[in-house]
Amino acid sequence: MKRIVLALVLGLSLGGCAQFQKFQDALTLTTATVTNPVTKDRLNDLEAGIRIVFAGLKAYKSACINGTADVHCRTNIQQIQVYTRQVPVPLAQLRAFVKNNDQINATIVYNNLVTLITNAKQAAANAGINLGAS
Amino acid sequence: MDTAAVLALIEKGIAIIPILIQFGQDIAPAIEILKNVVTGAQAGTITDEELAQNEAELDALIADFNADLPPAS
Numbered sequence: 346m347k348r349i350v351l352a353l354v355l356g357l358s359l360g361g362c363a364q365f366q367k368f369q370d371a372l373t374l375t376t377a378t379v380t381n382p383v384t385k386d387r388l389n390d391l392e393a394g395i396r397i398v399f400a401g402l403k404a405y406k407s408a409c410i411n412g413t414a415d416v417h418c419r420t421n422i423q424q425i426q427v428y429t430r431q432v433p434v435p436l437a438q439l440r441a442f443v444k445n446n447d448q449i450n451a452t453i454v455y456n457n458l459v460t461l462i463t464n465a466k467q468a469a470a471n472a473g474i475n476l477g478a479s
Numbered sequence: 480m481d482t483a484a485v486l487a488l489i490e491k492g493i494a495i496i497p498i499l500i501q502f503g504q505d506i507a508p509a510i511e512i513l514k515n516v517v518t519g520a521q522a523g524t525i526t527d528e529e530l531a532q533n534e535a536e537l538d539a540l541i542a543d544f545n546a547d548l549p550p551a552s
Binding site for chain 1: 495549
């Protein structure tokens with residue numbers, strides 16, 4: 346609980362690059378293994394994590410459309426979309442594999458999806474997305 | 480639901496809220512996600528209906544972000 350409170354306090358008190366670091370942290374996902382199967386609960390956890398990430402991305406995009414984000418936001422968003430547009434297919438595959446309890450394929454696709462999201466995160470970092478005034 | 484996973488999700492959710500506020504966005508959807516995570520954790524294993532609902536919301540969010548930007552004004 347202390348950790349959560351600390352994260353909240355830090356999140357509210359730090360600006361600029363710290364915001365972007367938190368954004369990157371939010372994109373961090375763990376990998377699946379045979380001994381760590383992808384259950385429906387785990388799938389839901391992953392999807393909740395992705396929802397949080399996309400909530401941040403949506404905020405950035407909305408700010409960009411409204412003209413309140415940085416001047417490079419349109420290019421940045423397009424670069425991130427290269428990866429995020431690949432997400433729906435493996436996500437649909439993962440859902441099907443989990444619901445059919447095909448753990449071998451579920452684990453493969455789960456880890457591919459995590460890699461994809463990690464690449465999106467890297468694209469954001471390479472583009473120097475300025476979610477604050479860094 | 481794994482307690483550590485729930486706490487990690489809550490922490491991520493809290494981390495994203497200042498970003499939403501910074502860009503003047505509604506934080507209600509993020510709060511709702513966290514609420515669902517906590518509610519799901521309290522209830523135990525997620526039901527197929529809850530999973531389907533969460534997935535529909537995620538799909539809408541992804542589609543929203545992936546849509547082309549409107550022409551610059």
